[in-house]
Amino acid sequence: MAVFAKVVDLNGFTAAARALKVPKAGISRAVSELEAELGLSLMTRTTRRLTLTPVGEQLLPLCRSILEATEQVRQRAVELAVTREGPLRVLADATYGRVLLAPLVPRFLERHPHIPLEVELGEVGPDALATCDLVLRAAEPPPPAAEGALPDTVCRVLGTPPAILCATPAYLQKAGIPGAPEDLDRFELLTPESAAGPLVVLRLTHGNRRAEITVRPKLAVNDPALLHASVAAGLGIGLLPEFLCRAGLMAQKLKRVLPDWELPPQAPLCAMFPATLAEDARLKAFVEFVAANLVPALAGQPVPGQSAPAPTA
Secondary structure (H helix, E strand, O other): OHHHHHHHHHOOHHHHHHHHOOOHHHHHHHHHHHHHHHOOOOEEEOOOOEEEOHHHHHHHHHHHHHHHHHHHHHHHHHHHHHHOOOOEEEEEEHHHHHHHHOOHHHHHHHHOOOOOEEEEEEOOOOOHHHOOOEEEEEOOOOOOOOOOOOOOEEEEEEEOOOEEEEEOHHHHHHHOOOOOHHHHHHOOEEEEOOOOOOOEEEEEEEOOEEEEEEEOOOEEEOOHHHHHHHHHOOOOEEEEEHHHHHHHHHOOOOEEEOOOOEOOOOOOEEEEEEHHHOOOHHHHHHHHHHHHHHHHHHOOOOEOOEOOOOOOO
């Protein structure tokens, strides 16, 4: 009934869907189900306009009162979220949390002193949102919910880390320097773990040139910190997020391999939280702050008032 009133007030299903933040098909289905339940036609629809039936005109004021009541409930829920007590509980993947999130937390608290935080860096399990408000991790976003369905978890992509190949100068002096992607299979490679098994496919681009190399890595691991440590120890050429190698490259403890070739980016960094907290003012402020500062950090640009992330090599 509230949806019907919103469609009439905004003169369209598309506008109502946008205002209520649901798919257009869900709006159309709600009105159709209302008409079916009442056994009455409430409106006639053409490609250009909506026209109320006499029955629809009589029921519209009652439906508008329901719409007003639902909007009052929604507004009150927002107010309760804003004034909810207790810290915002954040769980971040340990590697990304130390390098990317840790420098931002003090600056966020300076800007928002009224929002207390409870931050944990560690493993992000499948049930993490049962005990915290917000999860920050590297992961592919989940598939969208079926049309008309409301998601129980919101996933926002914060940024996508560029990937590079790098190694220590000592390793390259001993093993040589690849001159082309085809040379990589002659070197010891350290890569993220592959879902396809022991073989890893590397796809590289250089302008209009494309190369696809299948290699058997010496080490394949799902922990970027361990992968970075192994590269820094001189065990081979590693495929890593660029931001993890930035300090080592600047200190010349690491050296890029095939620097003219580009690799596909790493898994995106995502903020995930329950849909029930989507309007929580504390959570919105934190996610917006992190998103605004992660984009330049991933691109290697210093953020005003903060140096670029600097992990040890």
